[in-house]
Amino acid sequence: MKTKLLALAVACATASFAANAAVSDTWSAGAAAGYVYGFDHHDDIPFEKEGYGLKLNGEYNFTNWFGLGAGYDYTAKQHIGEGDNRSSLHSNIAEAYGRFAYALDNNGSDIFFKVGPTVTWASAYGETHHKYGAVAGIGGQYAFNDNLAVRAGYDYFYKNMKRDGTRIDNGMFYVGVQYTFGAKKPAPAPVAAPAQKTVRVTENHTLDAGILFPFDGSNLSAEGKQAVAEVVNSSSNLQNTEFEVYGYTDRIGSDAYNNKLSQKRADAVAAELQNNGVTNLKASQGRGKANPVTGDKCNSVQGRKALIDCLAADRRVEVVVTGDTTKIQKQ
Secondary structure, X not given: OHHHHHHHHHHHHHOOOOOOOOOOOEEEEEEEEEEEEEEEOOOOOOEEOEEEEEEEEEXXXXXXXXXXXXXXXXXXXXXXXXXXXXXXXXXXXXXXXXXXXXXXXXXXXXXXXXXXXXXXXXXXXXXXXXXXXXXXXXEXXXXXXXXXXXXXXXXXXXXXXXXXXXXXXXXXXXXXXXXXXOOOOOOOOOOOOOOEEEEEEEEEEEEEHHXXXXXXXXXXXHHHHHHHHHHHHHOOOOEEEEEEEEEEOOOOXXXXXXXXXXXXHHHHHHHHHHHOOOOOEEEEEEOOOOOOXXXXXXXXXXXXXXXXXXXXXXXXXEEEEEEEEEEEOOO
16 A cells, blocks of 8 residues: 555656745745555544645745745545444645755755644545644755755644544655746856957058148148048057158159158158157158159159159158057957
């Protein structure tokens, strides 16, 4: 008989659910099944003590160690009397209880003790009588995660039935699967920042001398100062910057004159860079008519004015900015 009832308890437990009670500020609800054994405190009435029981409960957990619960229990398959006077005994029990737990982890695993009042409606011989009593229980539960757990325990119901001077108490071993509502989700793990590496880059800025200076002059115009400021702003994303300034003229005029003019223009731009906060000026050099960008395309141009216009691109100041920047590495 015991083996069959225990098998029934386990089978019912696998198809039922209850509450994961050891997580703070959560509601829980559940069900379980188990084996019932009665205690007859007056042996003058024959009593078949073994039966089975079913449980439903709901709980609110204020902390991970204390909660309040209410439940419904049903016991059956017990018998009292014998022969023609034999009757089945089944009970419907309403219980309220406090639950005191010792938490084993943060998911809801614990061991616990419960105690509280009961009202029992016991039916036998075609009659139903209700009695006030109490329940005390111990148990433990293992939580698979924040929501699902399995609970097993033993409840002792005091004064399950009292009739004609005979008091019957019941004990229930039970197993249940449990579920918690409202468990707080753990904060997501911080996402690792993408791997970065520092690289050295070079930016080349070519400034038109026609905007920077008057023709054949080396004093920066207002537009020229603005152009230099834009170079500084464009390099603000770089670290550990170094600036180099190179001045160029066209091929018209002597080498000595062009070298002197290109140096003055390079120095004027370098000074304006410093006015805009540049501190690491690596070079300021005039290169005269070297490195023309027009190549030979103006060789066939006739007339001084037309040649000056054609060679405009050669008259320039180049600012070379070198600095460190970070790039995301591909995984």
